[in-house]
Amino acid sequence: MCPLCPQWFKIKNMDYTPRDIEQKWQKHWEENDTYKVSNQSDKPKYYVLDMFPYPSGAGLHVGHPLGYIASDIFARYKRQQGFNVLHPMGYDAFGLPAEEYALQTGIHPAVSTNDNIKRYNEQLRSLGFSFDWSRQVRTCDPKYYKWTQWIFAELFHHYYDYAANKALPITDLIQSFEKEGNTNIKAATTQEETFDAAAWSVMSKSEKEEVLMRYRLAYREVGYVNWCEALGTVLANDQVKDGISERGGHPVVQKAMPQWNLRTTAYAERLLSGLETIDWSSALKTIQRNWIGRSEGAQMFFDVADSDAKIEIYTTRPDTIFGATYMVLAPEHDLVEKLTTEGQRAAIDKYLEYVKSRSERDRMADKQVTGEFTGAYAINPFTNTKIPIWIAEYVLISYGTGAIMAVPSDDERDKTFAEKFGLEIIDVVDKTDYPGATLSDKLGKMINSDFINGMEVPEAISEINKRVEQMGIGTAKVNYKLRDAGFSRQRYWGEPFPIVYDKDGFAEMLPLEELPLELPDTEDFKPGKGGKSPLSRLENWVNSKPSYTRETDTMPAVAGSSWYFLRYMDPHNDEAFASQEAVNYWQDVDLYVGGSEHAVAHLMYARFWHKFLYDKGLVPTQEPFKKLINQGMIQGVIEFIYMKKEKTNGQAHFLCAGLVKRDDLFNEVAKIPIHIDYVQDYGSEKSYLNIKSIKQFIAWRPEYENAIFECSKGIYQNGIFTPNKDATETNLVTHSEVGKMSKSKYNVVNPDLVIDQYGTDCFRMYEMFLGPIETSKPWDVQGISGVSKFLRNFWNLFYQNENFTITDAEPTKDELKILHTCLKKVTEDIERFSFNTCVSAFMVATNELKKLKCNKRAILKPLTIALAPFAPHISEELWSKMEGEGSVVMAQFPQFDESYLVEDSVIYPICINGKKRMEASFSATASKDDIEKIALELDGLEKWIGGKTVRKVIVVPKRMVNIVVA
RNA sequence: GCCCGAGUGGCGGAAUUGGUAGACGCGCUGGAUUCAAAAUCCAGUUCUCGCAAGGGAGUGCGGGUUCGAUUCCCGCCUCGGGUACCA
Structure with a gap:
C-alpha cells in the first residue's frame, strides 16, 4: 500500500495476503511436527486414508487433490474431535510408465521415479495437507518390498481349507496326505485325481511338488495369458479392453506361458459375503459382486456314444435337461481332438483355423453365429437319446468347464445357434403364467420333462440336482466368474x-x-x-x-498396493511388516477415499491379501476398508480445431466450427486437439482463436506454418489476415468436448497457478464448493472469485480500520443463532461427506455476521475452529492473532447447541389445496388446534376459499398448514 | 443387451424422514462510488402474461398414490459408469 497514492486511505481493511500466510504456517507445521501421530495414545483411533498416487511425470493436475482435500478435511475434523488420527501419504512407485519412459529417454526408472516423487511432495505440501510425512512409504523401496515378497512367500506356503474355511500351512496338508491321502481334504485346488496315503508315499519328488502346486495360494502354472508383444508383458484381464492393451492400445493375444498366480478364487465366497459388512456405495459393491459373479448350478458328466470319454458341463438350469438337444465344446477343449470323427476332421480343422484367426477384438466387434459338428454324439442321461456334439466360439474355455449342454428352448444363444444349424428344439418350460419374465428369472412350469412335469422351476432344479447325485453323474455346484490372478510380469x-x-x-x-x-x-x-x-x-x-x-x-503393480495401508501403521519396522501392537491399535482403515477406477483390481486384491493375513492372525479385521468414498473426476474441456481432410493447394486448411456447422461439413473434417493455453475464452461455448492464438499454435506446431485458417471474418495465412469485410481480428471458433484431464489432450490445468493467484485455502474450498464429492464435473475457474471473496470477508470480520480487533463482549441472541446454525449444518454435513454445503453454510454465517458487524470472540473463535479443516492456514493465522498460543489444529471442535436455534414464533406457509397462498406467524408453543382455528380466521383467506367448503385442515407442526377445500 | 447411478434456472448446484422448489456461488441487469477503469457496495434475476397490483406454469416425458411428490410406485426418453457370448 502506497501512502503517496491518493486512494490509499480508502482501503478500509487490512489486506488478506494468502500466499504469505500459507507459506508461513506450512513451514511452522513442518518444523513443529504438528501432524506427527504416535501409536501410543489414550485417544480413540481414527484412520483416514487416500489411495496413494502413482508419481507420474506430468505432476499433479487440479483433479488429483479433490479426494485428498476431502479426506484432509475429515482427518482434521476428527483430530479436533479428540481422535488420534492416522493420515498418511506415500507412493505407488513401481509400474509400467516409469519403465516406458526409461525406454524412450534412457533415464533409469529409479531416477525418474525419485524426481517425480520430489515434485509430488512439493505440490502436496503446498496444498496444506495434514499428512504425517514421517510415515511416507514407497513401494519401490527395498525396505518396503521386503514385506511384499514375504507375504507372497507366505501365500506360497499356504493352501485354502474349505472345512476350516481359512488358509492353513501347506505343511498341514502334507501331513494329511501322508496320513490319508487327499480323499477327505476339502480345499481350493485344481487337483482332480484322488490318492491315498500309500499312493502319496510312492510319488516322486516332482510328482509331489506338482500336486502341492495345485493347492498353494501362490502357484506356478502354464496357462493362457494376455500377452502384449508391443509392451513385452503379460497383462491382467482388467488391463485389457476390447482385445487391446489399456495402456498404449496395443494388440493382445492369448499365449501359453508358465506364470505365477494367486488363488483368489479360494476366497470368492468370503470376498462376496464380506461386502455385506462394509460401508461402500451400492454401485461399487455391485461392481465387485458382478466381478465375483457367483452362480448356482450343477456340474454333470455326459457319456459319449461309442467312446469312453465323458464330457463335463456346468449349467445353472439343470431343470431344462430334457430340452438338451445338443452339446457344445469350446474350440480349445481337450476332447475336440479325440471326439472328432474322420468324416468331420477336415471341417473341424478348418473351423479351428478360423477361430485362431479371430482375435478377441474381432469376436467382440461382430458376434457371429459359427460352429462345426464333430461327428460325435453324447447321450442325454435323462432321455437316453443321442445328441450331436458341436464346437463353437460362443462357448469359452475359460468359464465353467468349457463345455455346455445346449437347451435351445431356454437359452437365447443356444436358440439362435440351433435355428441356424437346424438342430432340434424341445420346449420344456411353460412360461405362460409369467408374462414379461425373462429367461434369467428362472420362472415357469415344466413340460415335456417326464417326472418333473408340472413342477415349478425352482422345485425342478432341486429335484434334478437330487437325481443327478443319486445317479452319480454330477453334483450341485456354485460357480464363480472370478479368475485366479496372474501375477507374473x-x-x-x-x-x-x-x-x-x-x-x-x-x-x-x-x-x-x-x-x-x-x-x-x-x-x-x-x-x-x-x-x-x-x-x-x-x-x-x-x-x-x-x-x-x-x-x-517381477510382480505386477498391484502387489505393492495390496497391503500398503498396513505399513503406514509402523513404517520403519525391520522385524515385521508392522508390529502386532501397531496393527492392533490401528486395526483397519476407517475412511478410504479414492477414484472408482480402482473399483475392481486394487480393492479386490487388497481385500484378498487382508483376508489371508487375517487367517494367519496377523491383522485383527476381516475387511481392510470400513468406509469407502469414490471421489468424482475433475474433467477438463478438450479444445479441437477442425481441419479439412483434403488439403487446399497442398496446405492444411483449418475451419471455424461455425462454418463446419453451417455447411454441414462434419464428414469432411478431422478434429485436431489444441493446447488450451492458446484458446481464447477457454471452456466457454464460444471459445475461439484470434490472430495471437493462431501464431502461438503455429509456434507450437511448426508443420502448420503455412496452413490456412478460415472463419467467417476472413482468412489468415502466412502471417497475413485477409478479412471478408472490414474485420481486423479472426474469430475461429473451436470445438469443445468434456473429457479426462490428460497430457495427451493438452488440457491439463495445474493447481500451482491457481494457488499462486488465489491461495491454497481458496483452492481447497473452491474444489469442495464445486459440487458433491462423488460426482464428476469439468474444471471451471469462473466461480472461484466467490470463494475468494468469502475468505476476505471472513478475514475482515477480525479487522477494523486495519487493526486486528476482537472484543470479549457478550454475544447477542441473533449472533449465537447464526453461529450455531452454521455449526450444526457444518457438523452434520461433514459427517455425511457433503462438503459443498459446508462451504455454503460458512458463507451464509459470514455474510450475516458482516451485516451485524460482529467481532466478538465468543462467536468468531468457534467459527474459526470449525473453518480450520477447510481453510487451515487462514484459520491458524487468525487463531494465533486471537489466542496468541497453541494451534487451531488441536482445538476442540465446537459443539452446536440446539437451544440457540429455537424460535419464539414460527412462520407457517398457509396452503390451499397444497398450493402456498399466504403466510402467518404462530407461537412456537401453539397447539395444532389453536393454529387451525387462527388460520381459518386469517384476513384475506376468504378470497382463496371462494365460498367453497373447508373439508379438512392439516397442520404439520413447525412446517406448514394446508387447508383442503372443495 | 444386462446391471448400477443421474436428469432441478443462463451455469455449478441446494432442498437430510413426502411438507414454502431454486439455499450458496458464478454469470447477467440496473444503481452508487470513480475523470475513467478495476475493486467494492446496494438492488434485482425460474419461465410466462401484465405498466403495475396480481395471475398462470414449473424439478427429463406420460400416468398413478397422497390433503400435499424433486422425494414413493408404474411405463418411457436421455446421459454417465460398469460389464459383456458367464452356460
Whole structure:
C-alpha cells in the first residue's frame, strides 16, 4: 500500500495476503511436527486414508487433490474431535510408465521415479495437507518390498481349507496326505485325481511338488495369458479392453506361458459375503459382486456314444435337461481332438483355423453365429437319446468347464445357434403364467420333462440336482466368474519374486533372512523377445545363489498396493511388516477415499491379501476398508480445431466450427486437439482463436506454418489476415468436448497457478464448493472469485480500520443463532461427506455476521475452529492473532447447541389445496388446534376459499398448514 | 443387451424422514462510488402474461398414490459408469 497514492486511505481493511500466510504456517507445521501421530495414545483411533498416487511425470493436475482435500478435511475434523488420527501419504512407485519412459529417454526408472516423487511432495505440501510425512512409504523401496515378497512367500506356503474355511500351512496338508491321502481334504485346488496315503508315499519328488502346486495360494502354472508383444508383458484381464492393451492400445493375444498366480478364487465366497459388512456405495459393491459373479448350478458328466470319454458341463438350469438337444465344446477343449470323427476332421480343422484367426477384438466387434459338428454324439442321461456334439466360439474355455449342454428352448444363444444349424428344439418350460419374465428369472412350469412335469422351476432344479447325485453323474455346484490372478510380469520395474529354482527346477521361496531380494541395477531394461524378462539377461544375478537360479519375472503393480495401508501403521519396522501392537491399535482403515477406477483390481486384491493375513492372525479385521468414498473426476474441456481432410493447394486448411456447422461439413473434417493455453475464452461455448492464438499454435506446431485458417471474418495465412469485410481480428471458433484431464489432450490445468493467484485455502474450498464429492464435473475457474471473496470477508470480520480487533463482549441472541446454525449444518454435513454445503453454510454465517458487524470472540473463535479443516492456514493465522498460543489444529471442535436455534414464533406457509397462498406467524408453543382455528380466521383467506367448503385442515407442526377445500 | 447411478434456472448446484422448489456461488441487469477503469457496495434475476397490483406454469416425458411428490410406485426418453457370448 502506497501512502503517496491518493486512494490509499480508502482501503478500509487490512489486506488478506494468502500466499504469505500459507507459506508461513506450512513451514511452522513442518518444523513443529504438528501432524506427527504416535501409536501410543489414550485417544480413540481414527484412520483416514487416500489411495496413494502413482508419481507420474506430468505432476499433479487440479483433479488429483479433490479426494485428498476431502479426506484432509475429515482427518482434521476428527483430530479436533479428540481422535488420534492416522493420515498418511506415500507412493505407488513401481509400474509400467516409469519403465516406458526409461525406454524412450534412457533415464533409469529409479531416477525418474525419485524426481517425480520430489515434485509430488512439493505440490502436496503446498496444498496444506495434514499428512504425517514421517510415515511416507514407497513401494519401490527395498525396505518396503521386503514385506511384499514375504507375504507372497507366505501365500506360497499356504493352501485354502474349505472345512476350516481359512488358509492353513501347506505343511498341514502334507501331513494329511501322508496320513490319508487327499480323499477327505476339502480345499481350493485344481487337483482332480484322488490318492491315498500309500499312493502319496510312492510319488516322486516332482510328482509331489506338482500336486502341492495345485493347492498353494501362490502357484506356478502354464496357462493362457494376455500377452502384449508391443509392451513385452503379460497383462491382467482388467488391463485389457476390447482385445487391446489399456495402456498404449496395443494388440493382445492369448499365449501359453508358465506364470505365477494367486488363488483368489479360494476366497470368492468370503470376498462376496464380506461386502455385506462394509460401508461402500451400492454401485461399487455391485461392481465387485458382478466381478465375483457367483452362480448356482450343477456340474454333470455326459457319456459319449461309442467312446469312453465323458464330457463335463456346468449349467445353472439343470431343470431344462430334457430340452438338451445338443452339446457344445469350446474350440480349445481337450476332447475336440479325440471326439472328432474322420468324416468331420477336415471341417473341424478348418473351423479351428478360423477361430485362431479371430482375435478377441474381432469376436467382440461382430458376434457371429459359427460352429462345426464333430461327428460325435453324447447321450442325454435323462432321455437316453443321442445328441450331436458341436464346437463353437460362443462357448469359452475359460468359464465353467468349457463345455455346455445346449437347451435351445431356454437359452437365447443356444436358440439362435440351433435355428441356424437346424438342430432340434424341445420346449420344456411353460412360461405362460409369467408374462414379461425373462429367461434369467428362472420362472415357469415344466413340460415335456417326464417326472418333473408340472413342477415349478425352482422345485425342478432341486429335484434334478437330487437325481443327478443319486445317479452319480454330477453334483450341485456354485460357480464363480472370478479368475485366479496372474501375477507374473516380464518387466524390469517391479518387485523381484523371492523365488529360486534348484537344479531340478523346483521352486523354493527365499527365507525371511534373505529378504529383501533387491532389484538388481542395470541400464538394460528392454523387454526380451518372446516373454523373457530383462532380469534374465543379468546372468550374475540370476546365478548369484550357489546351485540355484533366480526367478526373473517381477510382480505386477498391484502387489505393492495390496497391503500398503498396513505399513503406514509402523513404517520403519525391520522385524515385521508392522508390529502386532501397531496393527492392533490401528486395526483397519476407517475412511478410504479414492477414484472408482480402482473399483475392481486394487480393492479386490487388497481385500484378498487382508483376508489371508487375517487367517494367519496377523491383522485383527476381516475387511481392510470400513468406509469407502469414490471421489468424482475433475474433467477438463478438450479444445479441437477442425481441419479439412483434403488439403487446399497442398496446405492444411483449418475451419471455424461455425462454418463446419453451417455447411454441414462434419464428414469432411478431422478434429485436431489444441493446447488450451492458446484458446481464447477457454471452456466457454464460444471459445475461439484470434490472430495471437493462431501464431502461438503455429509456434507450437511448426508443420502448420503455412496452413490456412478460415472463419467467417476472413482468412489468415502466412502471417497475413485477409478479412471478408472490414474485420481486423479472426474469430475461429473451436470445438469443445468434456473429457479426462490428460497430457495427451493438452488440457491439463495445474493447481500451482491457481494457488499462486488465489491461495491454497481458496483452492481447497473452491474444489469442495464445486459440487458433491462423488460426482464428476469439468474444471471451471469462473466461480472461484466467490470463494475468494468469502475468505476476505471472513478475514475482515477480525479487522477494523486495519487493526486486528476482537472484543470479549457478550454475544447477542441473533449472533449465537447464526453461529450455531452454521455449526450444526457444518457438523452434520461433514459427517455425511457433503462438503459443498459446508462451504455454503460458512458463507451464509459470514455474510450475516458482516451485516451485524460482529467481532466478538465468543462467536468468531468457534467459527474459526470449525473453518480450520477447510481453510487451515487462514484459520491458524487468525487463531494465533486471537489466542496468541497453541494451534487451531488441536482445538476442540465446537459443539452446536440446539437451544440457540429455537424460535419464539414460527412462520407457517398457509396452503390451499397444497398450493402456498399466504403466510402467518404462530407461537412456537401453539397447539395444532389453536393454529387451525387462527388460520381459518386469517384476513384475506376468504378470497382463496371462494365460498367453497373447508373439508379438512392439516397442520404439520413447525412446517406448514394446508387447508383442503372443495 | 444386462446391471448400477443421474436428469432441478443462463451455469455449478441446494432442498437430510413426502411438507414454502431454486439455499450458496458464478454469470447477467440496473444503481452508487470513480475523470475513467478495476475493486467494492446496494438492488434485482425460474419461465410466462401484465405498466403495475396480481395471475398462470414449473424439478427429463406420460400416468398413478397422497390433503400435499424433486422425494414413493408404474411405463418411457436421455446421459454417465460398469460389464459383456458367464452356460
